[in-house]
Every structure is written in structure tokens, then in C-alpha cells.
Amino acid sequence: MSVPAIESPRSNTTVTSAAPPASTERKGLSKKEIAADHPTWCPGCGDFSVLALYFKLIEKRKLWQEKITTVSGIGCSSRFPYFVQAYGAHYIHGRSLPFASGVSLSRPDLHVFVFGGDGDMFSIGGNHFNHVARKNIKLTCVVMDNWVYGLTKKQTSPTSPLGFKSKTDTWGAVDYPINPMKQAIAAGATFVARTTSTNPNHVMQMMEAAMDHDGFSFVECLSECVEFYEGAFDASNPRKGGAFNLVPSGHDVTDETAAYKLAGEPFPGYFGIFHKVNRPTKNAKEATLNASTREKFKGLKDWQILQKSFDRMK
Amino acid sequence: MSEPTPSAPQTGSSPTISTINEAVIRIAGNSQDGIQAIGGFLARLAGRSEQEVMTFMTIPSTISGGPSIFQVRIGSGEVASAGDDADVLLAFYQHSYEEHIASLKKNGIVLYDADHVEPKPEWQGEYHHIGIPISSLTIEAIGGTAKDKGKNIYSLGLLAKMFDLNVPKLEALIGERFGGKDVSVLNNALAAFHGGYSHSLGQVFATFKFAESRHKDGQQVVLNGNEALAYGILAAGVRFGAAYPITPWSDVMEILRRELPKYGGTFVQCEDEIAAISMANGAGFAGRVAVTGSSGPGVTLKMEALGWAVMAEVPLVIIDVQRGGPSTGMPTSVEQSDLNLACFGSHGDAPRVVLAPSDVEDCFYTAIEAVNIARRYNVPVFILSDQAIATRIEAFTSPDLEKVCQDISPDLSPVVDYKPYDLAAVDGIVRRVVPGTPILSGRYPVAGGLEHDELGHPTGSPKLHMQMTAKRRKKLQALALTLPTPKVYGPPEGNVLLVGWGSTRGPIQEAVDRARASGDSVSSLHLKHINPLPPGLDNIFSGFNTVRVVEMNDEGLYGYGQLAGLLRARFCDPKIRGINKTDGLTWKVKEILERAKADINAGLHKL
Ligand SMILES: Cc1ncc(C[n+]2csc(CCOP(=O)(O)OP(=O)(O)O)c2C)c(N)n1
Ligand code: SF4
Ligand SMILES: [Mg+2]
Numbered sequence: 055m056s057v058p059a060i061e062s063p064r065s066n067t068t069v070t071s072a073a074p075p076a077s078t079e080r081k082g083l084s085k086k087e088i089a090a091d092h093p094t095w096c097p098g099c100g101d102f103s104v105l106a107l108y109f110k111l112i113e114k115r116k117l118w119q120e121k122i123t124t125v126s127g128i129g130c131s132s133r134f135p136y137f138v139q140a141y142g143a144h145y146i147h148g149r150s151l152p153f154a155s156g157v158s159l160s161r162p163d164l165h166v167f168v169f170g171g172d173g174d175m176f177s178i179g180g181n182h183f184n185h186v187a188r189k190n191i192k193l194t195c196v197v198m199d200n201w202v203y204g205l206t207k208k209q210t211s212p213t214s215p216l217g218f219k220s221k222t223d224t225w226g227a228v229d230y231p232i233n234p235m236k237q238a239i240a241a242g243a244t245f246v247a248r249t250t251s252t253n254p255n256h257v258m259q260m261m262e263a264a265m266d267h268d269g270f271s272f273v274e275c276l277s278e279c280v281e282f283y284e285g286a287f288d289a290s291n292p293r294k295g296g297a298f299n300l301v302p303s304g305h306d307v308t309d310e311t312a313a314y315k316l317a318g319e320p321f322p323g324y325f326g327i328f329h330k331v332n333r334p335t336k337n338a339k340e341a342t343l344n345a346s347t348r349e350k351f352k353g354l355k356d357w358q359i360l361q362k363s364f365d366r367m368k
Numbered sequence: 369m370s371e372p373t374p375s376a377p378q379t380g381s382s383p384t385i386s387t388i389n390e391a392v393i394r395i396a397g398n399s400q401d402g403i404q405a406i407g408g409f410l411a412r413l414a415g416r417s418e419q420e421v422m423t424f425m426t427i428p429s430t431i432s433g434g435p436s437i438f439q440v441r442i443g444s445g446e447v448a449s450a451g452d453d454a455d456v457l458l459a460f461y462q463h464s465y466e467e468h469i470a471s472l473k474k475n476g477i478v479l480y481d482a483d484h485v486e487p488k489p490e491w492q493g494e495y496h497h498i499g500i501p502i503s504s505l506t507i508e509a510i511g512g513t514a515k516d517k518g519k520n521i522y523s524l525g526l527l528a529k530m531f532d533l534n535v536p537k538l539e540a541l542i543g544e545r546f547g548g549k550d551v552s553v554l555n556n557a558l559a560a561f562h563g564g565y566s567h568s569l570g571q572v573f574a575t576f577k578f579a580e581s582r583h584k585d586g587q588q589v590v591l592n593g594n595e596a597l598a599y600g601i602l603a604a605g606v607r608f609g610a611a612y613p614i615t616p617w618s619d620v621m622e623i624l625r626r627e628l629p630k631y632g633g634t635f636v637q638c639e640d641e642i643a644a645i646s647m648a649n650g651a652g653f654a655g656r657v658a659v660t661g662s663s664g665p666g667v668t669l670k671m672e673a674l675g676w677a678v679m680a681e682v683p684l685v686i687i688d689v690q691r692g693g694p695s696t697g698m699p700t701s702v703e704q705s706d707l708n709l710a711c712f713g714s715h716g717d718a719p720r721v722v723l724a725p726s727d728v729e730d731c732f733y734t735a736i737e738a739v740n741i742a743r744r745y746n747v748p749v750f751i752l753s754d755q756a757i758a759t760r761i762e763a764f765t766s767p768d769l770e771k772v773c774q775d776i777s778p779d780l781s782p783v784v785d786y787k788p789y790d791l792a793a794v795d796g797i798v799r800r801v802v803p804g805t806p807i808l809s810g811r812y813p814v815a816g817g818l819e820h821d822e823l824g825h826p827t828g829s830p831k832l833h834m835q836m837t838a839k840r841r842k843k844l845q846a847l848a849l850t851l852p853t854p855k856v857y858g859p860p861e862g863n864v865l866l867v868g869w870g871s872t873r874g875p876i877q878e879a880v881d882r883a884r885a886s887g888d889s890v891s892s893l894h895l896k897h898i899n900p901l902p903p904g905l906d907n908i909f910s911g912f913n914t915v916r917v918v919e920m921n922d923e924g925l926y927g928y929g930q931l932a933g934l935l936r937a938r939f940c941d942p943k944i945r946g947i948n949k950t951d952g953l954t955w956k957v958k959e960i961l962e963r964a965k966a967d968i969n970a971g972l973h974k975l
Contacts, residue, residue, distance in 0.1 A: 087810060091825055119812055120780075123654070123803045128817075135814045136826060141803035143653050144816030145646065146676050152610075152643035156650020156658065157803070159634055160608045164654070164803055182646075185639040340634050347629040357773035359630050360602055364766055366544075367589045368416060 082113035083139075090139040100251035100277030100287075101131050101198050107257045108138070108167070111265065123164050125154040127179060129171035130204035131197075131277065148178030151186045151195065158193045159337060165265065166193040172213040173203050176232045180212070187241035189336040190269045196261065197234060197272070198251070200279035201286050208282040215321075218283070234274045235317035239310060239329050245271035246313065246329040251278070252291045253298060256325060263327060269335045290322035301326030388576045390443030391531065392451035395523070396468045397460030399436035402520035406458075407438035408761065409524055409541050414442040415590035415763030416537055419581045422874065423761040424450030424954060426700070435463060440761075444581040448874030450760065452956040456530070457495075458523055459485055460502070469495065479526065481519070498569060500526065509563030510556045518560035525564020532577045535565065589766045593731045593757035593871075597687060598623035600735025601659050603769065605776035606685070607633030609659040610647035612640050615699045616755045617663045617689040624659070641666035645673040645686070652682040653815050655778030655802030657743045661687030661751075664706050665696065668713070674748050675714040678840060680815040681789065681798075683742035683749075685735075690754040692952045701952025702756040704870055705921040707930040710750040711899045717837055719844045721749040722899035724870035728757065729764035734896070736772060743776060745843045746800055752898065754920075756954045757871035778802050785809040787822045789836060795846035796839035844900045851897045853904030858884060858891030861911035864967050866892040866947070868918045869931050872955055876918055879960040888968045898931065906939050914967050915944045918960055923948040 088109050095101050108124075111117065119140040126132035128147035135142025145153045154168045175183055175197045186193075202220065203209040209222040213234065217226040238246045245267040249260040257275060264271035276287045288294035301324045306312055313329035351359050393410065395403045407423050414421035425438040441451040453473045459465035459480045465487070472478060472495055480487065482499035491497075506522040521542065528538055542561060546554040569575070591599070598620045601609070607628065611621040625635040638644040641662050648658035662670065667688045677684045690706045692698025710722045721741050725734040731753060738749040785808070786801045801807065811823065818826040819833045827833075856865070858880050868876040873894045883890035893908060895901070909915050917932035924933065928946030936944050947963045949955070 090812075090814075118806075120804050120806050125650075136816070139810065140812050142812075142814040143650070143680070144814055144818065145649070146672055146817055149642060149646040149673065152638065152646035153650035153653070155636070156608070156610065156647035156652075157654040158650075159636065159647070160651035160656045160658070161654040161804065181639055182643055185643065340629075344629045344632050344634070348632060351630055355773075356605075356631055356775070357603075357769040360599065360773060361769050363599065363627070364589050364769065367591055367595070368587055368766070 080116070080118070082116040083118060084113060085109050088112050088139050089137065091136050093137045094133055095130060096281045098278075098280040099130070100200065100279070101134075103251040103254055104131075104169070104196065104198055104257065104275055104277060105134065105137055107254055107261060108134075108169075110258060111261050112140075115262070115265065117165065121163070121165060123154075123157050123161075123166050125150050125157065125166060125168045127170045127174040128205070129174045130279070131169060131171040131200075132174055132205075134169040148174050148180075149182060150174065151179060151182040151193075154193050154195075155186055155189075155191045158191055159340065162337060162341075167265075168193055168195040170195070170197055171204065172197060172199045172201065172211045172234070176212045176234060176237065180232075183237065184241040187238060187243040187270050187272070190242070190244050190333055192269055192335045192337045194261070194264045194267075194271045195273070196264070197274050198277035199234060199274050200277050200283055202279050202283040204279045204282060220282075233317055235328055236314060238272045238274075239313050239317060243272045243329070244269040244331050244333050245327070247271075247273045247327045248275075248323070248325050249273060250276040250287060250290050250298070250325060252276075252287070252293070253325070256298075260327070267330065269333065287322070290325075297322055299324050301328065307331075384575075385532070386576050387579050389445055389579050390441060390447065391456065391576065391578075392439065392441045392454045393456045393458065393527065394437060394439045394454035394468060394471055395458045396435070396437045396464035399433040401436075401460055402517075403436055403438045405545070406520045406524050406527070407440045409538065409545075410440045410442065410527070410533075411761040411763065412541055412590045413533060413537055414440075415588040416541075417534060417578075417581065418588055419444055419578065419763070420447035421590070421761065421763045422447045422450050424756070425759055426953075435467070437464075437468065442578070444579040448877055449957065450874075450954065452958050456527075458527070460519065462486060479523075479530075500567065502526075505563060505567065506560055510559045518556060521557050521560040522564040525561040526567060526569070527564075528561070529565050529567070530569060530575055532575055586765045588763045590761055590763045591728055591732075592619075592759055592761045593725070593728045593753055594619040594689065594759070595623060596728045596731035597725075597735050597751065597753060597758075598627070600732040601685070601739070602627055602631065603732070603767070603773045604657075604736040604739035605774040606657055606659050606739055607631060607777070608635070608648070608651040608656045609633075609661075610636040610638050610644040610651075611660050611662060612638050612644050612666060614663045614666050616691055616758045617661050617666070617687065619758070620661055620687060620689070641669040642673060645670040645684070648684055649673055649677055649680075649682055652677065652684050653680070653802070655780075655800070655804070657683045657685065657739050657776055659685045659687065659739075661689065663689050663691050663699075664693045664709065667706060667709060671709075671714040674720065675716060675718050676817045677748045678714070678718040678720055679817050679819075681746040681800075681840070682815060683746050683800075685738045685742050685749050685751065687751045687753060689758045690752060692950075698952045700755065702754050702871070702954055703921060703950065703952060704752075704754060704872070704919050705930065706752060707869075707898065707921070707934070710752050711934065717841070719747070719841050720899065721745070721747055721844065721847065722752060722897075723749065724752040724896055724898055725757065726870060726873040726894055726896060727764075728760065728762035730896070731757065732767060733772075736774075739776070741847065745797060745847055747840075747843060750899075752870060754871050778804075780805045782806040782808060785811065786813060788813040788815070788824050789820060789822045789839070791822055791835055791839060793839075796842040797846065848897075848900035848903060851900070851902035853902050853908070854893055854895060856891050856893050856908055856911075859889075860891070860908065862891050863889035863913050864891070864964055865909065865912035865915045866890065866918050866960070866964060867895065867915055867931070867935070867944075868892065869895045869898060872918060872920065875955040875957050875960060878957045879964065882957060882961060883964065883968070890964060890968065895931070898934070901934075901938060905935070906941075909939065909941060909944070913943070915941070916947045916964060916967060917944060918947045918955065918963075920950070920955065921948055922950050
């Protein structure tokens with residue numbers, strides 16, 4: 055993004071110079087500095103690993119607190135921001151993406167990370183997902199997919215496989231599940247990746263690549279709910295006798311059809327970047343629009359621009 | 369045309385010129401006839417002539433058109449409403465003639481298109497009929513290709529002649545409207561205008577001249593309510609907004625989408641209203657006071673997210689341009705039936721601020737006030753506008769923009785420590801520190817919808833929930849103390865007090881004037897601050913035998929409307945009752961008078 059859509063806030067420059075420490079080169083935040091409340095997740099929950107890797111990313115990439123914002127909706131996974139010692143927002147169920155878009159579009163100086171669950175993102179928030187993807191709003195979205203509603207204690211989720219016995223489908227899920235990867239590709243997401251919380255190195259790689267993508271970056275991270283869907287992802291975990299298959303080396307990430315095909319492979323499928331293309335972000339498009347519009351009003355104060363409009367209404 | 373009323377036609381005598389103080393002109397045709405354009409020209413002309421002006425229009429809710437009217441009231445004195453009855457009716461079709469003749473004053477003038485209207489003999493004695501083959505004369509003036517296109521401008525010429533309007537100013541307005549396009553378009557428009565202007569109205573008829581208007585300070589601007597709201601939002605320094613289209617709100621978002629880039633801001637058209645308020649909440653959280661808006665159905669969708677803004681204490685401005693409801697209801701009609709939604713919608717105890725502008729000028733300043741309350745108190749603020757104020761055009765003194773425009777971009781200077789929900793803060797008001805600001809203590813806040821402690825961490829503590837609930841409420845109680853007590857219109861004591869809110873101020877105050885002129889003891893009070901209510905209302909109420917809340921909403925199960933319900937709950941005063949209507953039309957002065965008359969005649973003593 056070249057020019058910010060909205061001019062950067064007033065004292066941005068002071069901030070950088072006033073940021074401690076001045077003497078030595080500023081280090082990335084340590085785990086101690088970036089960890090906040092102790093996570094409320096059940097012991098063994100896959101979400102722990104995602105949080106630990108987010109801390110690592112923050113440290114490695116020097117994402118100081120004044121550079122990022124962590125946003126979530128509602129769900130076990132969405133508790134995420136409370137565990138991070140940085141600006142965060144715990145928004146309402148399903149609407150984290152439009153909220154995060156508001157942050158992203160109005161504050162070009164911040165990188166926005168969104169964390170959420172499968173219900174949050176693909177059921178109640180399903181439509182927002184499509185639109186953020188097509189608009190290519192610059193932010194990183196990690197869905198901790200556990201194929202179940204965790205927080206509300208075991209109801210069917212839109213990613214629950216057929217036959218999954220939940221409290222709302224005691225006889226087994228009857229509704230055909232959503233495939234998050236297909237959904238993202240079809241909606242026009244410009245970065246689509248898949249990982250699993252049981253492979254920390256791979257999670258880290260995917261999060262880094264997502265963060266570096268200029269646009270809407272989506273990562274589906276399988277994250278087991280040990281409480282309500284134990285063993286859901288065993289088939290993808292070599293330690294449980296499963297297979298962790300990387301995206302084939304010959305795969306062309308710019309080929310949408312190839313990505314869609316890859317997404318259709320039966321579980322455990324593949325892990326890695328399925329799709330990555332460059333398309334201008336909404337942030338950049340709005341910024342270009344603003345720059346060309348403002349060119350016509352160069353040197354005028356805001357009230358003088360408004361005065362021009364009022365003069366036409368005389 | 370108040371005084372003098374046009375004298376009856378005297379056959380044979382030469383046209384007289386009467387000086388008038390005001391005139392109500394109703395133009396009736398189909399929506400595709402460009403009726404709004406004639407009204408708009410007249411309104412703008414009045415503004416440029418330092419006259420007061422107010423308009424009223426109805427538009428069909430279907431795109432393909434249908435009957436439509438535009439009424440404009442122009443006056444040299446104060447004009448507070450669009451007028452009950454018209455002095456002049458310009459009727460393009462038989463249906464326009466038949467449906468609107470009743471809105472004409474006795475002895476009023478009906479100017480009709482003789483190509484389409486067959487006048488009725490029984491009405492000819494009551495109203496002055498002037499038939500002009502407008503359609504064919506327009507074609508004669510500009511040629512056949514124009515078809516129906518120039519009739520409106522031709523008629524404008526007729527009216528200009530009839531009211532001795534300023535021709536150079538009208539030509540300039542026509543030039544502004546049609547200039548820039550193909551020159552032939554402008555030439556046709558001017559030809560149509562002059563065709564109408566030079567057409568003889570007949571020797572039998574009087575023409576009129578407006579009295580010199582009282583000189584007003586400064587330049588006048590002419591806007592409708594939606595425009596005034598949008599420009600007010602810009603003046604207030606808002607640089608981010610998001611919404612989903614819906615009538616009659618859409619104009620506001622269209623203007624903001626078009627204008628914000630000039631100021632380096634962005635307006636986003638979202639996939640739905642929930643996304644819109646969520647984006648606005650995101651921007652508000654990030655340090656911008658953001659705006660969203662809609663009409664009833666869309667505002668309803670925003671309610672869960674509104675609760676989040678209350679809980680997280682994030683500033684937000686929500687505009688509701690009300691229309692007839694519930695559901696899709698009457699999309700292009702007016703109603704004041706979202707007051708309860710604005711005051712009480714959402715779940716839990718969710719205090720928020722509700723403001724209602726009373727005229728077009730007030731829309732501009734209310735927008736600024738709403739933004740400033742939102743950012744000072746970190747609370748969502750509703751602006752309750754409505755379809756009538758949104759579409760009506762008024763002239764008012766151009767604001768001193770250098771003075772009123774403000775810069776509210778966030779300040780990211782580092783802070784030592786930050787407690788977003790500090791319980792010790794005076795009146796519960798804490799200055800927000802927003803993302804991007806270094807906090808030297810290393811303790812950073814999370815804004816969330818869960819009940820929280822002073823740092824924003826979730827809590828299930830009964831004590832904290834009580835304290836935080838009280839904190840959110842106290843902010844509004846503190847705000848209430850700063851609000852001015854509204855002034856009574858008319859004597860501060862008397863028999864009947866009419867109470868209104870929002871767009872109805874004009875007709876209510878005219879009703880007071882007329883009632884007083886006929887010796888009845890009637891005053892009125894207009895509320896702009898609906899939630900919280902300003903102090904001192906109980907004192908005012910105690911000066912009257914009866915309080916009647918005049919609202920465009922249903923009288924409800926118990927005989928009073930939405931504001932009346934709020935006031936009764938607040939003051940436990942059974943003398944507060946309602947005067948309500950749900951016809952989707954603005955109040956006529958005489959309707960209010962008739963309804964209030966019952967009280968005035970109820971044997972209650974006259975002061
Ligand atoms: C409007 C609304 N509806 C319902 C809920 C209840 N609710 C909270 S989280 C949730 C589902 C959580 O599932 P998921 O998003 O998959 O997250 P997980 O807990 O599995 O991480 C539901 C239904 C709510 N908080 N708000
Ligand atoms: S219920 Fe499931 S998803 Fe929620 S914390 Fe426990 S294990 Fe994790
Ligand atoms: Mg889940």
C-alpha cells in the first residue's frame with residue numbers, strides 16, 4: 055500500500071522516536087512481555103499452540119504493541135486477544151472481520167490480526183468472510199477450525215463432518231459441511247493457506263507468509279477441541295498414525311482451479327499455501343482514490359474544501 | 369398568501385400587482401415530470417433572495433414513477449412549515465387536478481395543463497382556473513424532440529411571471545443545473561423558461577410580488593436535511609463511515625462516499641448493516657469517531673453491535689432517517705416511530721444518547737453535537753431524523769465553517785499507564801487511549817463485550833458488574849446536567865402545552881400562534897435531547913393544565929405515543945397525553961389545532 059487511505063494519526067512520528075528503548079536497537083517483545091491473562095482454554099486444547107506461535111511471530115518480526123491489533127469474535131478461540139499483552143478487541147459473534155476492516159481501513163499504520171472459530175467465521179460470520187475476501191482488505195485472518203462449537207459446548211458447526219454426533223444432531227450431523235479452503239478461494243481471497251496446530255513450525259511459516267501478504271490473508275488452522283471433538287484431526291497427525299502432506303512442490307499457487315482441486319482432496323488433504331495472487335487491496339484503492347481527489351484541493355484546509363461545497367448550495 | 373389574499377378576478381380590468389408576504393405553491397404531476405426540479409429552483413431562488421423557504425414532497429416508492437407532488441412555501445417573514453393549504457396549484461394531469469384541488473385555499477389559483485386536464489364546472493366558482501396548454505406550448509418553445517422533458521421548466525417560467533420572480537437569478541440557477549452538459553440542453557431549458565415567462569396569463573389575472581424580506585445576516589444556503597446531516601458530519605471532523613443503502617437514508621451515505629475522499633477519509637458500502645456498524649465500531653475503537661446510519665429496518669440489525677459499543681465504551685454516531693414501519697412499511701413516508709428503538713433497542717442495560725434535529729439547519733449542527741458527545745462520553749449517539757426533514761429543502765444562514773470545522777484525528781502520544789474503565793474517573797468519563805499509542809507500563813487494554821475490570825479483563829464479579837453498569841449510566845447522567853432546558857414557545861404557564869420532537873417543530877409552533885391569535889392558552893416545547901432528557905422539564909410541565917405530546921406515531925395500547933411514554937415514565941404525570949397520527953404525512957397546522965381544541969374546550973380554564 056503506497057499512500058494511506060486515511061492520513062496517519064497526528065503524533066505518529068513522535069511515537070516512533072519516543073518509543074523505548076532508545077539506546078540499543080529495540081528487540082522484539084519477549085514471551086513475558088507479550089503474554090497477558092493465562093488462557094482459559096482446556097488443557098490440551100489446540101488453540102494454545104496457535105497463541106504460542108503468535109507470540110513467536112510477534113517477537114521474531116518485532117511487532118511491537120503500537121504496530122498491531124488483535125481482533126476476534128466470540129468462541130473459545132476468540133478469547134485470544136485477552137491473552138495477548140497488546141491492543142485488542144473482543145468483538146461480537148461472527149462480526150470480527152468487518153470490525154477488523156474498520157481498523158485496517160482507518161489505521162494504515164497498524165497490522166490487524168483476526169482470530170476466530172469455524173462457527174464464528176463460517177456460520178454467523180459467513181457473509182462477512184466472503185466480502186472481506188473479495189474486497190481484499192489488508193488483514194490476516196486465522197480460523198482455528200475444530201469442527202465443533204466449543205464455547206457453547208458441542209453443537210454442530212458448519213465444518214462438522216456428516217455424521218458427527220453433537221448435542222444438536224444426536225444422531226449425527228446431516229447438513230453438508232463447508233470447506234473453508236474452497237469457500238475462501240471462491241470468494242476471491244488472495245492468500246489461502248492451511249495448517250494444523252500440531253505442527254508448530256508449519257503454523258509459524260503460514261502465519262509469517264500470511265502476514266507478509268499484501269491483502270486479505272486467510273489461514274485455516276486445524277485446532278483440536280479435546281473436550282468436544284477429541285481425535286478429530288488424528289488422521290493429519292503423524293504422531294497419531296496420520297499423514298501430514300505438504301502441498302505438492304509443483305503446485306502453482308496462482309492457479310485458482312488447481313487450488314480449488316487441492317482443497318477438494320479428502321481429509322487429511324494437504325497443508326501449505328494453496329492460493330496466492332496479487333490484487334490491489336481495498337486499502338490501496340481507496341488511498342489512490344483519495345490521493346487523486348485531494349490533488350484537486352491541494353493547499354486547502356478542510357474547512358475551505360467544505361466551503362466550496364457550501365458555495366455551490368447558495 | 370396570507371395577506372392580502374388575491375382579489376377575485378375582475379373581468380375586463382387590467383392586471384393588478386398585489387404585494388404578498390408568502391405563498392404556498394403545490395406542483396402535482398408524475399415523478400418523471402421533473403417536479404422536484406421546479407421546487408428545487410424555487411427554493412434555491414428564495415434562498416438567494418434572502419427569503420425563508422420550506423418545501424415538502426411526496427415521491428412514489430416505485431422507480432417507474434407515479435403521482436408525485438412538491439410543495440414549496442416561500443415567505444418574506446418566518447416560514448416554519450411547508451403550509452397546510454396552497455395558494456397556487458399547478459396540475460399537470462387530470463389525476464393531479466382532482467386529487468389536489470382540495471389542498472387549495474378557497475379562491476386559490478389552479479394553473480392546469482389544458483392538454484391533459486378537463487376542468488370541472490363545479491369547482492370553477494370556488495377556485496380561479498387558468499388553463500394553459502403547457503405540453504403543446506413547451507413543444508412549440510423547444511421543438512418536438514423534447515417531448516415531455518421541458519414542461520417543468522416551462523412551468524417555472526409561468527410561475528416566475530406570476531410571482532414576479534427574479535429572472536436573472538433563475539437563469540443563473542438554470543445555467544448551473546444544465547450547464548456543463550451538451551449546450552443544446554441548456555439552450556432548450558432556457559427556451560422553455562422564456563416560453564413560459566412570456567406566455568400571457570390572461571388579462572384577467574393579477575400577478576404578485578413578494579414583500580421585501582427582512583434582511584438576514586450572512587449568505588443563505590439551501591439544503592435538504594440529508595445534505596445538512598452529511599455536511600455536518602464532515603464539519604465535525606468524521607473521516608470514516610460505513611453503511612448499507614436504504615431509503616430515505618441512502619442520500620447521506622452517497623454524499624459521504626463522494627465527499628470523504630476530499631478530506632482523506634473513507635466511506636465503505638458494506639454487505640449489510642451489521643457489517644456497517646461493525647466497521648464503524650472498528651474505526652471507533654481505532655481512534656476515529658465513525659458514522660453509520662440507516663432507516664428503521666437497518667437500524668434494527670445494528671442493535672447487537674450497538675450494545676458492544678456501549679459495553680466497550682467506544683464512540684459511535686448512528687443516524688436513523690425514520691420512515692413508516694414496522695418492516696418495509698412505508699419506505700417513502702414519514703413517521704416518528706423509531707424513538708423506542710433508538711432509546712431502548714439492544715439488550716441488557718445499554719445507555720446511549722439520542723438527539724433529534726428539528727429543522728434542516730439543526731441537522732447540520734446536531735451532527736456536530738452528536739460527534740462531540742460521542743467522543744467526550746465514549747458512547748453511541750443516535751441522530752433521529754426522518755423522511756420529512758430528510759427531503760425538505762430549507763434556506764438558512766451559511767455556517768461559519770472556519771469556526772465550526774474541527775480536527776478530531778487521534779492523538780497517539782505515549783502515555784504512562786492506562787485504565788480504560790477507571791472506576792475512580794469523575795462521572796465515569798475516561799479519555800480513550802487508542803491502538804498505536806505506546807503505554808509505558810507495558811499493560812495494554814482489550815476492548816470487549818464481556819463485563820470487565822478496570823483494565824478491560826473479563827470478570828464475572830457481581831460487584832464489578834454493578835459498578836461498571838453504574839459507570840456507564842453515570843456518564844449519561846453527567847451529560848444530562850450539561851444540557852440546556854428547552855425554552856417554552858409562548859408563555860411559560862397556561863392551559864395546554866404541546867410537546868414535540870424532531871421534524872415537527874414548525875407546524876406545532878404555528879399551531880400555537882394560531883391558537884393564541886384566537887385567544888386560546890396554548891404554548892409548546894420542543895425537545896432535541898431525547899435521551900438523556902434535559903433538566904427542568906418537570907418545572908415547565910407544572911405550569912400547564914395539560915401536556916399533549918404531538919407525535920407522528922401510534923397512540924399505543926394506552927393512549928399515548930413513544931415520547932409521551934418516555935415522559936410519563938420519567939415524570940409519573942398522568943396529565944401527559946398524546947396527540948398522534950399515522951398517515952405517513954407531516955402534520956398540518958389545522959390538524960394539530962383540531963386535536964388540541966378538544967383539550968382547550970374541555971372546560972379547562974383559560975388564563
Ligand atoms: C449473537 C450470538 N449468537 C450466539 C452466541 C453464542 N455462541 C457463542 S460462541 C458460539 C459458537 C462458537 O463456535 P466457534 O465459532 O466454532 O468457536 P469455538 O468455541 O469452537 O472456538 C456461539 C453459538 C453469541 N455469543 N452471540
Ligand atoms: S472446549 Fe474445546 S475449543 Fe474450547 S477450550 Fe476446551 S478444548 Fe478448546
Ligand atoms: Mg469451533
